[in-house]
Amino acid sequence: MMDENLQIQLSAALSEQLKVKIHINEAKSVHGGDINETFRIATNEGYYFVKLNDAKRYPEMFTQEYAGLNMLRSVKALTLPQPLALGQAGSYSFLVMQFMTKGATIPDFWEDFGISLSRQHRVTQKNFGYPGPNYLGTLKQYNTPYNSWPVFYAFNRLLPLIRMAYDQQLADKQLVQQVERLCRQLPQLFPAEPPALLHGDLWSGNFMVGPNGKACVFDPAVYYGHREMDLAMTRLFGGFDNRFYQAYQQAWPLATGWQQRIGICQLYPLLVHMLLFGGHYYNDIRDVLQAF
Known part of the structure; x- marks a missing residue:
């Protein structure tokens, strides 16, 4: 479960980044590795992917991931999710990004x-x-x-x-x-x-x-x-x-x-x-x- 106060913080961060009022309707835990807590959040503007971790243990981790995603996206070679917002809420750091749906493989x-x-x-x-x-x-x-x-x-x-x-x-x-x-x-x-x-x-x-x-x-x-x-x-x-x-x-x-x-x-x-x-x-x- 995602804390209600954290949902409010995420809503505010996304609203500021996307320049539209975002309301989180649901936060569902999904598998996302061993380091971070990961969620798919359902909002009035669609789905987003959220990572959470301990801000003191991993300072700047999401800041660097945000920058790395943008750097790789900028060269337009491989597909990567778009990072949308990051910040800190209480003891958590968070990174919000585009939720990527799975597709069917192209022939090549x-x-x-x-x-x-x-x-x-x-x-x-x-x-x-x-x-x-x-x-x-x-x-x-x-x-x-x-x-x-x-x-x-x-x-x-x-x-x-x-x-x-x-x-x-x-x-x-x-x-x-x-x-x-x-x-x-x-x-x-x-x-x-x-x-x-x-x-x-x-x-x-x-x-x-x-x-x-x-x-x-x-x-x-x-x-x-x-x-x-x-x-x-x-x-x-x-x-x-x-x-x-x-x-x-x-x-x-x-x-x-x-x-x-x-x-x-x-x-x-x-x-x-x-x-x-x-x-x-x-x-x-x-x-x-x-x-x-």
């Missing part, structure tokens, strides 16, 4: 998905990074800019997380040393590529078939990084249809050796999962590192 759904992602990845800037930290899951994702992907990946991603895992006794000294050794090899492993605009958390749980029959993605952890990061993430937890990868490869072929870099790119989300969900991801991380 996977091909369109792969080509659309390649178009998004062509959006670039001078440095790898992003204007300030955001989140992957409940972990802060630091995005200090560097003009080198190996330096960015080592100092913003792998080294901070393996040291955090060590401090929490989830990783031993040997695993830390293996990650440090890999980081020294990164300049030889990754061919130079321009920074690509990434979704940042593109796995099978973060897309649906949108009302237009195409892929609709959500819950981004946006930054400018190496495009193989998004593609490696799609291969975790079941992977995407092979037509997705074939279409992407035809639209913008990956550099030689990409197959050997999948595990390296997956190290970051695997470390995140070990920190969030426990040490059973240790073996997956160790298996990737043994090749280096």
Whole structure:
């Protein structure tokens, strides 16, 4: 159930954003992941999707998600829900966005998905990074800019997380040393590529078939990084249809050796999962590192 005072706050925020009086008639809890409480609200102007979380535990999480959604929407490559309002009500932060209804897939759904992602990845800037930290899951994702992907990946991603895992006794000294050794090899492993605009958390749980029959993605952890990061993430937890990868490869072929870099790119989300969900991801991380 959604608190009545919170419904009043949401109504006011939406009314201000949409420039029309909004009244919430019903707030129905829906499944939306492990971090946030999520609701479909029925109003006099239609349905909206609402996320709630603890404002003190996750400061700026929804502010960054709001910005990330708008950034990805602005390039007009993939479909994403429109963020509409955000703020704080009592101890809760809230984010209100367009409610996306599920559609029937177009015949070339996977091909369109792969080509659309390649178009998004062509959006670039001078440095790898992003204007300030955001989140992957409940972990802060630091995005200090560097003009080198190996330096960015080592100092913003792998080294901070393996040291955090060590401090929490989830990783031993040997695993830390293996990650440090890999980081020294990164300049030889990754061919130079321009920074690509990434979704940042593109796995099978973060897309649906949108009302237009195409892929609709959500819950981004946006930054400018190496495009193989998004593609490696799609291969975790079941992977995407092979037509997705074939279409992407035809639209913008990956550099030689990409197959050997999948595990390296997956190290970051695997470390995140070990920190969030426990040490059973240790073996997956160790298996990737043994090749280096």
